Amino acid sequence: MGDAALGGVYVHLPFCPYICPYCDFAKWPLRRSDAARYLAALHREIDLSESRRAENIFLGGGTPNAYESAQIVDLLARLNERFPAADAQQEITIEVNPDAVRPGDMEAYARAGINRLSVGVQSFREEESRALGRRHSNADVERCVRDARAAGIRSISVDLIFALPGQREADWIESLDAAIALGVEHCSTYGLTIEPGTRFERLYAGAPERFADEDLEARLYEIAMDRLSEAGFEQYEISNFARPGHRSRHNANYWKNGSYLGLGVGAASYLEGERSTATRLLGEYMEAIERGEPVPRERERLEGLARLGEAMMLALRTAQGVDASAFNQRYGIDPLVTYAATIAGFIEAGVLERSDEHLRLTRRGRLLANIVCGAFVTLE
Numbered sequence: 001m002g003d004a005a006l007g008g009v010y011v012h013l014p015f016c017p018y019i020c021p022y023c024d025f026a027k028w029p030l031r032r033s034d035a036a037r038y039l040a041a042l043h044r045e046i047d048l049s050e051s052r053r054a055e056n057i058f059l060g061g062g063t064p065n066a067y068e069s070a071q072i073v074d075l076l077a078r079l080n081e082r083f084p085a086a087d088a089q090q091e092i093t094i095e096v097n098p099d100a101v102r103p104g105d106m107e108a109y110a111r112a113g114i115n116r117l118s119v120g121v122q123s124f125r126e127e128e129s130r131a132l133g134r135r136h137s138n139a140d141v142e143r144c145v146r147d148a149r150a151a152g153i154r155s156i157s158v159d160l161i162f163a164l165p166g167q168r169e170a171d172w173i174e175s176l177d178a179a180i181a182l183g184v185e186h187c188s189t190y191g192l193t194i195e196p197g198t199r200f201e202r203l204y205a206g207a208p209e210r211f212a213d214e215d216l217e218a219r220l221y222e223i224a225m226d227r228l229s230e231a232g233f234e235q236y237e238i239s240n241f242a243r244p245g246h247r248s249r250h251n252a253n254y255w256k257n258g259s260y261l262g263l264g265v266g267a268a269s270y271l272e273g274e275r276s277t278a279t280r281l282l283g284e285y286m287e288a289i290e291r292g293e294p295v296p297r298e299r300e301r302l303e304g305l306a307r308l309g310e311a312m313m314l315a316l317r318t319a320q321g322v323d324a325s326a327f328n329q330r331y332g333i334d335p336l337v338t339y340a341a342t343i344a345g346f347i348e349a350g351v352l353e354r355s356d357e358h359l360r361l362t363r364r365g366r367l368l369a370n371i372v373c374g375a376f377v378t379l380e
């Protein structure tokens with residue numbers, strides 16, 4: 001077994017019962033024959049991976065629960081054998097689509113060691129859900145959360161999307177309040193992005209006025225920050241809110257630039273300073289494994305300023321921000337010196353704040369996070 005523990009293992013399960021018009025993830029409509037062949041390829045990829053301890057395992061998609069719970073339990077047994085827990089706090093998450101949850105799934109997941117559930121809700125307003133192409137009802141979400149609780153799954157997260165076509169402030173508040181009322185421990189909120197090649201891109205091109213402008217999007221984001229913090233959630237990252245003790249270890253590992261191994265089609269890895277992404281072509285992925293060949297992947301090694309900029313960008317997304325002395329210890333430079341001019345400009349603009357050795361986004365900075373954090377990545 002490899003010495004150093006992996007921060008995380010991400011497993012991509014790419015099949016969905018239906019395809020949502022805004023989605024640009026690596027995903028395919030569920031066909032039983034493809035799903036079985038893919039799972040066999042994934043088993044082989046796990047068997048061929050170096051055995052290492054892992055701090056977290058994340059089953060994402062796609063729709064992981066498009067697979068039967070027995071298949072998920074078997075997959076987890078294989079993962080646990082190859083990637084044993086690094087410590088007693090190992091987090092094992094599964095993403096679920098609420099309308100694909102079957103009776104008994106949650107007990108099976110909990111028995112297999114899953115201790116965190118991420119529910120793809122997107123909106124608690126059913127007309128918004130339909131516009132997003134989602135087919136679940138609020139009753140499906142409630143049943144899913146109730147089953148998970150009864151099974152003993154300790155952390156439940158919901159994903160919500162704002163800046164939807166036609167969405168008003170009151171509509172967004174309704175969704176946030178429904179999430180709070182459900183008693184979940186974690187909430188991820190994302191502004192809708194129009195991704196190239198999706199049906200939403202064509203919809204947007206034909207009627208951009210139906211979508212939220214930047215001002216409305218910023219107001220909706222501020223509403224999320226206020227509403228969730230009043231309800232006792234800590235905003236521990238730009239898009240992520242958790243009750244105390246329920247921050248996602250999986251997410252936190254990305255932001256601290258920790259190592260992770262991605263398994264499956266399109267999955268990204270970050271190992272020993274190299275970032276790589278497996279092919280996004282389903283056939284190519286399965287055929288390579290079936291031939292006993294390595295999965296085709298794009299590789300990139302971040303060096304010098306590019307590596308430092310990436311680390312700054314990731315750390316600034318979090319509530320604790322950049323700890324300059326910890327950064328110096330890990331990367332060998334003092335960011336307050338290297339980026340002095342950029343930091344001074346952003347502090348003056350009111351988007352960054354500094355206290356002693358810490359550098360953080362201000363509230364205004366969180367509204368402009370992509371620009372502020374992105375600036376460190378593009379510096380040369």
Ligand code: SF4
Nearest residue numbers: 016019020023061062
């Ligand atoms: S269920 Fe999720 S992964 Fe599947 S199409 Fe919809 S948004 Fe994409």
